[in-house]
Amino acid sequence: MAKVYNWQLDRKMDYIYEERRPRRQVAWVFDINKCIACQTCTVACKTTWTSGPGQEYMLWNNVETKPYGSYPLKWDLTILKMRKQLKAEHKTIFEAAGMSERALGYLPESDDYMYPNIGEDECAGIVEKGAFFSGIHQVWMFYLARICNHCTYPACLAACPRQAIYKRPEDGIVLVDQSRCRGYRECVKACPYKKVFFNVVTRISEKCIACYPLIERGEQPRCVQTCIGKIRLQGFINRPDRPDPENPMDYLIFIRKVALPLYPQFGLEPNVYYIPPIHVPRKFLYQMFGGKDAVEHAIATYQKAREDRKLLGAMLLFGATEKIVHRFRVDDRYAYGYDEEGNEVCRVPFEEPIHFRPLFDRERRVYRLNIT
Amino acid sequence: MRAGLLFLLPGLLGAQEIVARYVPEIPFRDPVNKVWKQAKSVEINLLPQTVVPPHLLEQTVKTIRVRALYNDLWVALLLEWKDDTRDVYTLPDGFPDQVAVQFPVDMVNGAPPSFMMGNPGGRVHIVQWKALWQEDVEKGYVSQRKLFPNMWVDQYWFVDAPYRGPRREVPPYPPDITEFKDPRAFEWIPGYAAHNPDVSFSREEPVREYTAEGFGTLSPQQIQEARGWGVYNEKRRVWQVIIAVPRVSEDAQNANFGGRSFVSFAVWNGSQGNRGSRKAYAPWVPLILEGLP
Numbered sequence: 001m002a003k004v005y006n007w008q009l010d011r012k013m014d015y016i017y018e019e020r021r022p023r024r025q026v027a028w029v030f031d032i033n034k035c036i037a038c039q040t041c042t043v044a045c046k047t048t049w050t051s052g053p054g055q056e057y058m059l060w061n062n063v064e065t066k067p068y069g070s071y072p073l074k075w076d077l078t079i080l081k082m083r084k085q086l087k088a089e090h091k092t093i094f095e096a097a098g099m100s101e102r103a104l105g106y107l108p109e110s111d112d113y114m115y116p117n118i119g120e121d122e123c124a125g126i127v128e129k130g131a132f133f134s135g136i137h138q139v140w141m142f143y144l145a146r147i148c149n150h151c152t153y154p155a156c157l158a159a160c161p162r163q164a165i166y167k168r169p170e171d172g173i174v175l176v177d178q179s180r181c182r183g184y185r186e187c188v189k190a191c192p193y194k195k196v197f198f199n200v201v202t203r204i205s206e207k208c209i210a211c212y213p214l215i216e217r218g219e220q221p222r223c224v225q226t227c228i229g230k231i232r233l234q235g236f237i238n239r240p241d242r243p244d245p246e247n248p249m250d251y252l253i254f255i256r257k258v259a260l261p262l263y264p265q266f267g268l269e270p271n272v273y274y275i276p277p278i279h280v281p282r283k284f285l286y287q288m289f290g291g292k293d294a295v296e297h298a299i300a301t302y303q304k305a306r307e308d309r310k311l312l313g314a315m316l317l318f319g320a321t322e323k324i325v326h327r328f329r330v331d332d333r334y335a336y337g338y339d340e341e342g343n344e345v346c347r348v349p350f351e352e353p354i355h356f357r358p359l360f361d362r363e364r365r366v367y368r369l370n371i372t
Numbered sequence: 373m374r375a376g377l378l379f380l381l382p383g384l385l386g387a388q389e390i391v392a393r394y395v396p397e398i399p400f401r402d403p404v405n406k407v408w409k410q411a412k413s414v415e416i417n418l419l420p421q422t423v424v425p426p427h428l429l430e431q432t433v434k435t436i437r438v439r440a441l442y443n444d445l446w447v448a449l450l451l452e453w454k455d456d457t458r459d460v461y462t463l464p465d466g467f468p469d470q471v472a473v474q475f476p477v478d479m480v481n482g483a484p485p486s487f488m489m490g491n492p493g494g495r496v497h498i499v500q501w502k503a504l505w506q507e508d509v510e511k512g513y514v515s516q517r518k519l520f521p522n523m524w525v526d527q528y529w530f531v532d533a534p535y536r537g538p539r540r541e542v543p544p545y546p547p548d549i550t551e552f553k554d555p556r557a558f559e560w561i562p563g564y565a566a567h568n569p570d571v572s573f574s575r576e577e578p579v580r581e582y583t584a585e586g587f588g589t590l591s592p593q594q595i596q597e598a599r600g601w602g603v604y605n606e607k608r609r610v611w612q613v614i615i616a617v618p619r620v621s622e623d624a625q626n627a628n629f630g631g632r633s634f635v636s637f638a639v640w641n642g643s644q645g646n647r648g649s650r651k652a653y654a655p656w657v658p659l660i661l662e663g664l665p
Binding site: 051053054055056057099100101102107108109110113159161162163177178179180181182183184185197198199200201202203204206 | 422424425426427429462463464465466504515516519520523525528529547549552557560561562563564565566567568569570571587588589590645647648649
């Protein structure tokens with residue numbers, strides 16, 4: 001076992017391979033507060049990548065309702081419970097694995113994949129009669145959109161006994177080599193997020209490929225491009241100790257710390273970062289997003305974003321272009337996004353222009369009732 | 373410490389050897405043929421693989437019984453082991469029963485390479501049999517129609533009706549891979565499109581030949597010559613599997629057999645989640661081809 005530095009835990013940890021960060025790391029920011037679980041991302045991914053035989057049950061991208069939804073069933077509860085039973089809550093899944101395994105994990109049952117919509121739209125409790133009208137009530141739920149985290153220390157990669165999984169040095173995308181895999185499913189067992197899937201027709205494993213054909217030509221993945229709620233931004237992050245304030249991803253994740261990794265305590269350094277939902281009981285979020293300090297800071301920062309031009313500007317880039325935004329800046333009126341060559345790829349106004357139209361359109365001889 | 377123990381293991385297991393009897397004809401697909409009785413049966417102890425993680429923690433197959441025959445062209449082994457469940461299918465959480473034999477290719481001063489799938493520069497020739505492949509050969513490629521008969525799918529790309537009919541009828545059953553004929557349909561089968569040598573929808577033998585030079589290096593051979601057949605005896609709860617390899621081959625990755633060689637074994641119990649390195653194995657056992665120098 002090598003000792004590697006995990007910045008999300010701010011400590012060294014055990015990993016099977018030496019620390020070797022990619023030249024740049026693909027990353028995503030998902031603003032959970034804006035997700036409406038329309039599943040457009042899920043369908044975009046499904047029709048693009050997993051519409052073949054053997055892939056029917058696979059959802060490389062899924063959106064589940066928390067607290068009761070999960071796909072595969074109880075993926076999060078199961079691994080949390082395993083860590084608790086082993087009294088390994090302060091250990092990563094690599095440190096808790098013991099001598100016989102490379103990572104602590106479990107293999108889901110086939111049936112666990114059969115209910116992708118379980119718990120959808122279910123609240124954490126019953127809304128008391130009349131509480132709807134009284135304003136704020138204590139019942140909550142939120143949507144958690146999930147893809148492969150393209151982790152810095154992937155458990156799937158660590159667990160594969162034949163090194164059929166690799167992390168690309170140029171962008172940190174984690175891929176299963178389809179010509180080398182033999183379908184042992186050690187990766188399926190090891191990934192705590194359960195984002196590697198077994199294809200029963202080819203009898204080998206598959207996972208999210210971060211739409212690398214799009215990324216290679218400077219475009220964001222399908223799940224990001226198609227998101228109608230504009231909750232997603234994909235880009236590249238630099239090393240955590242050398243953030244670039246002009247890179248919107250670095251700015252949101254490292255500098256303003258408004259977006260947080262999912263279950264960083266597992267130790268994989270996942271690279272999908274979530275802006276936590278602001279109305280959810282905090283203890284639930286502390287467990288999911290790296291503890292009290294991180295969550296409180298992220299929510300406080302997010303709630304003040306309206307008064308913070310640069311932060312708000314970075315958030316306006318979500319869903320504003322299909323291109324990958326490498327650099328951004330703001331002025332009084334706009335947030336500007338630039339591609340790798342410095343070309344402007346989007347310009348988003350801080351305030352939407354308002355057009356006043358007359359009630360009666362003389363040219364077309366029609367009345368306009370909705371005239372905003 | 374661990375390496376030291378490994379060297380001791382063959383000694384602990386006792387001085388066994390497998391003697392192959394010459395016969396003119398080998399019953400390649402008949403494990404109950406009387407010809408097999410001509411060869412002496414040897415019971416080999418198996419050990420759980422605990423050298424490289426992931427380990428086999430619960431060993432359910434403890435021994436394997438071996439008989440060997442040879443003729444002018446082939447060396448054949450009949451392998452029998454007790455397994456209470458016949459595990460054939462592969463599901464997201466299901467694994468088939470398997471067995472493999474291993475022969476040394478690169479010998480150094482008459483000594484075989486590491487029995488743990490060889491070592492760098494010390495190649496081994498591995499032949500693996502899977503109950504799933506046996507099913508493929510006997511009953512056609514196992515895909516969704518057998519695994520999930522009640523599954524409902526509305527369409528696949530470039531596959532004809534009922535999956536992609538003009539009226540988009542609800543298909544009556546999940547597909548069988550034989551219904552995929554248009555080459556473009558196979559672009560949606562990633563392992564096939566990537567030419568994974570183990571992804572094959574037409575299989576004539578339930579065995580595959582591999583070369584290895586240590587853990588994690590198992591690679592399918594370009595030339596597949598091995599033959600095999602497996603039968604599960606429901607009454608005795610025993611798998612009986614024949615694996616045969618050419619006695620002399622022009623394939624440089626194959627083992628060639630003189631009078632004295634070595635063989636080692638690995639067994640996987642599918643119902644216990646055995647696969648890959650989670651296996652029971654036996655180190656090298658001498659394999660004597662009776663009557664040959």
